[in-house]
Amino acid sequence: MIKVHQLVKRFGDSTVLDGIDLEIERGEIIVVIGPSGTGKSTLLRCLNFLERPDAGRLTLGDLEVDVIRASRADILAARRRTAFVFQNYALFANKTALENIAEGLIVVNRWPREKAHARAREILERIGLADKADAYPASLSGGQQQRVGIGRAMAAQAEVILFDEPTSSLDPEWVEEVLGLMKQLAAERQTMLVVTHEMAFARDVADRVVFMEGGRIVEQGPPSRLFQAPEDPRTRDFLRKVLPDAPA
Amino acid sequence: MSVLDLDYMLGLVPILLSYLPLTLAMAAAGMVLALALACGLAVIRVLKIPGLNAATLLFISFFRGTPLLVQLFLFYYGLPQVLSFLTQIGGITATIMGLTLHFSAYMAESIRAAIVGVDRSQTEAALSIGMTNGQLMRRIVLPQATRVAVPTLMNYFIDMIKATSLAFTLGVTELMGATQKEAAGSFLYFEAFITVAVIYWGIVELLAWCQRRLEHRLNEAYRR
Numbered sequence: 001m002i003k004v005h006q007l008v009k010r011f012g013d014s015t016v017l018d019g020i021d022l023e024i025e026r027g028e029i030i031v032v033i034g035p036s037g038t039g040k041s042t043l044l045r046c047l048n049f050l051e052r053p054d055a056g057r058l059t060l061g062d063l064e065v066d067v068i069r070a071s072r073a074d075i076l077a078a079r080r081r082t083a084f085v086f087q088n089y090a091l092f093a094n095k096t097a098l099e100n101i102a103e104g105l106i107v108v109n110r111w112p113r114e115k116a117h118a119r120a121r122e123i124l125e126r127i128g129l130a131d132k133a134d135a136y137p138a139s140l141s142g143g144q145q146q147r148v149g150i151g152r153a154m155a156a157q158a159e160v161i162l163f164d165e166p167t168s169s170l171d172p173e174w175v176e177e178v179l180g181l182m183k184q185l186a187a188e189r190q191t192m193l194v195v196t197h198e199m200a201f202a203r204d205v206a207d208r209v210v211f212m213e214g215g216r217i218v219e220q221g222p223p224s225r226l227f228q229a230p231e232d233p234r235t236r237d238f239l240r241k242v243l244p245d246a247p248a
Numbered sequence: 249m250s251v252l253d254l255d256y257m258l259g260l261v262p263i264l265l266s267y268l269p270l271t272l273a274m275a276a277a278g279m280v281l282a283l284a285l286a287c288g289l290a291v292i293r294v295l296k297i298p299g300l301n302a303a304t305l306l307f308i309s310f311f312r313g314t315p316l317l318v319q320l321f322l323f324y325y326g327l328p329q330v331l332s333f334l335t336q337i338g339g340i341t342a343t344i345m346g347l348t349l350h351f352s353a354y355m356a357e358s359i360r361a362a363i364v365g366v367d368r369s370q371t372e373a374a375l376s377i378g379m380t381n382g383q384l385m386r387r388i389v390l391p392q393a394t395r396v397a398v399p400t401l402m403n404y405f406i407d408m409i410k411a412t413s414l415a416f417t418l419g420v421t422e423l424m425g426a427t428q429k430e431a432a433g434s435f436l437y438f439e440a441f442i443t444v445a446v447i448y449w450g451i452v453e454l455l456a457w458c459q460r461r462l463e464h465r466l467n468e469a470y471r472r
Contacts, residue, residue, distance in 0.1 A: 050372055076378055084376035090369035094391045094469050104377035107387060136469040156377055 001026055002047075002160050002191070007056035007067070009039070009046055016042045017053070018215035024160060027189035031202040031223075034212035035238060040195040041087075043212070044162040047193075048082040049075045061159040080108065083153035087165040089145040091137040091152075097144075098124065098133040101151045108156075123151045127181055143174025147181055154185070161185070163194040199242055203227055211235045257439050260430060264444060267426040272451075274340060274422065275409040278347030282355055282408075283401070285348060289356035294363050304356070311353035317414055320346040324418045339418035347411060351404050358404075362397035363389060395466040402459040406452050413448075423447065 002024040009017040016039045024030055032040045045051040046067075047058065053067040060081040065074045091100050098120045105116035124130045127147045137145055146166060153161045163182070167175045179201055186192060186205045196202065202209050203223045210220040211232075219232045227243070230236045289308065292300045311319065324342040328334040337345075366389045374384040416425035423444060431440035 048376055050376060076380070079376060080378040082376075084373070086369060086373060086376075088369055090367075090373035092370055092373065092388050093367070094388070094395075096469075103387070104379075107383050108378040136471075138470050152373075152377065 001059065001061065002193075003057075003059035004043075004047070005057040005059075007043070007046060007058070008054045009042055009051060010054050016215050017046065020056070020215075020217060022210065022217065024191060024193060026159075026191055029186045029192045029205055029207050030194065030210060031206040031208075032193065032195045032210045032212055033197070033199070033202060033238070033242075034218075038212045039215045040212050041164050044084070044164050044193065044195055047160075047162060048079045048084055050084070080156070081159045083156040083158040083161045085146070085149050085153050085161060085163045085166050088169050089137070089142070089149045091145055091148055093137055096134050096136055097129060097140065097148045097151075100137070100148055101155045104152065104156055119155065120151075123154050126154070126184075127151045128177075141174060142170045143177045146170060146174070146178045150178070150181055150185070154190075160191040160193055163192060163196065165195055165197070167196065167198060197242070199227075211238065213238070252442075253436055253439050256434065256436055257443050260440060260443050261447075263430065264423060264426055264447060267421065267423045268447070268451075270340075270420075271409070271412050271423040274343055274347070274412045274415060275405070277344045278351065278408055278412075279405050281344070281348040282352040282404075285352035286355035286359055289352060290359035290363060293356065293360045308353045308356060311350050316346060316350045316411055317417065319350055320414055320418060339415060339420040342418055343412065343415040343420060347408055350411075351408055355401060355404055358400040359393070359397050362393035365396055366392045395470075398466060399459065399463060402455070402462070406455055409451060409455070410448060 002022075004020055004022040007017050007020040008015065018039075020039075020043060022030075022043075032043065034040055042051060046053040047060075049070070052070075056067050058065050058067060058078065060078055063074070063077050063081055065078060070078070092103060095103060098117060101123050102113075102116040102120035105111045105119060106113060109116075111119075121130070121133065124133055127150060129144060129147055129151070132140060132144060132148075137148070140148065150161075150166070166182070167178050170178060175198075179198060182192070182194070182201070183205055194201075194206075206223050208220055209223045209226045211218050211226065211230075211234075213234050219226065219230065219235045226235070227239065230239055289304050292304045320342060323346050324337070324339060328337065370388055370392075371384060374388045379387070412422060413424035415422050416428060419425075421429065427440050427444040431437045434440065
């Protein structure tokens with residue numbers, strides 16, 4: 001279970017996250033939507049301390065931290081309880097697909113090499129890239145790279161996988177295979193927090209959709225409710241822009 | 249009489265080659281020490297360690313801004329006059345010292361650029377799976393920085409081998425010094441210096457071949 005309490009993040013004078021409260025149950029799939037620059041990605045990056053939040057409390061499974069007082073050990077612990085999928089894949093360029101997935105198991109979890117590689121092979125099988133085990137990222141398509149990126153996150157066995165616009169850098173032809181893999185994970189009830197502009201994915205897969213604007217959560221609810229009957233005028237406004245057939 | 253005394257040149261080759269180990273040993277020692285020092289300087293520059301960063305900038309500025317020959321004379325002839333314990337220093341040691349300090353200044357900058365050049369998002373990815381800064385440096389950043397830095401560092405090594413010839417100005421009889429002595433004895437200056445030129449050229453070509461093979465191996469992960 002993930003709990004975010006009054007999370008605040010500032011960049012200089014501008015407040016990017018202005019007191020975020022969010023709870024995620026185990027196995028829940030949450031999609032965060034909203035206009036660009038409203039702090040969606042920053043929220044994800046604060047959850048595993050890629051950005052240092054300025055205030056708030058985080059509960060990640062058995063770990064509870066006051067972000068201001070978080071020690072180096074707390075930050076490492078938080079990162080081991082969250083896994084991150086990047087917009088630009090961010091695969092390790094000097095490692096094969098297999099090694100990208102096994103790297104964290106070997107270095108962070110201290111598994112023996114053989115065991116880590118065996119697990120990485122299982123994951124490659126699940127993401128449909130068993131034949132690309134020894135391929136380096138430079139030789140993979142965008143869609144394949146992002147699936148390895150997701151495989152690397154799966155290997156971490158984290159409380160939650162954070163997806164930061166996972167399909168935004170992809171050529172249109174690769175989007176479906178990545179969304180397909182994410183749907184497969186959702187069907188397995190992998191806890192997920194997804195920032196995306198793929199409204200169809202939000203509508204079909206999310207248990208709950210969160211609408212953010214101006215560093216705040218404006219409104220949240222099941223997709224059927226939020227897409228059909230948004231309560232806040234800002235939500236209605238946003239949905240009108242991104243969904244041509246949204247209710248007026 | 250022919251234009252070139254070929255018999256003399258052929259006879260000179262084994263004599264000169266017997267001085268090659270000293271030349272290569274000075275270059276090898278200079279390279280190892282310069283690499284170690286340059287890595288330290290590069291890390292100071294990348295992490296911008298307060299105080300040390302400014303000292304490093306001054307060091308790099310001085311050793312890149314003055315000729316190697318001036319630096320060698322400064323160490324060998326100049327410093328012993330102010331620091332009496334340095335009278336013990338021989339020409340070989342002074343040469344290795346000079347090569348180390350001079351080339352480390354250049355190498356530090358290429359190593360720094362190579363480290364900074366590794367895609368920042370890979371650093372974030374490594375942190376996101378819970379790696380420490382040390383693990384991320386060792387396993388992700390440095391292997392990739394090495395690949396970028398190797399061609400330039402090999403060039404400096406090649407430069408350094410040629411620069412060892414300046415040791416003869418400090419009275420060291422290495423490849424160049426030996427040639428000078430042989431030429432002065434025979435008066436066949438053209439034959440002697442063309443012979444030593446070919447020897448340097450051969451070593452450098454051999455190293456360039458090694459460099460191409462090494463780069464080919466390091467680039468394996470990046471071929472599409």
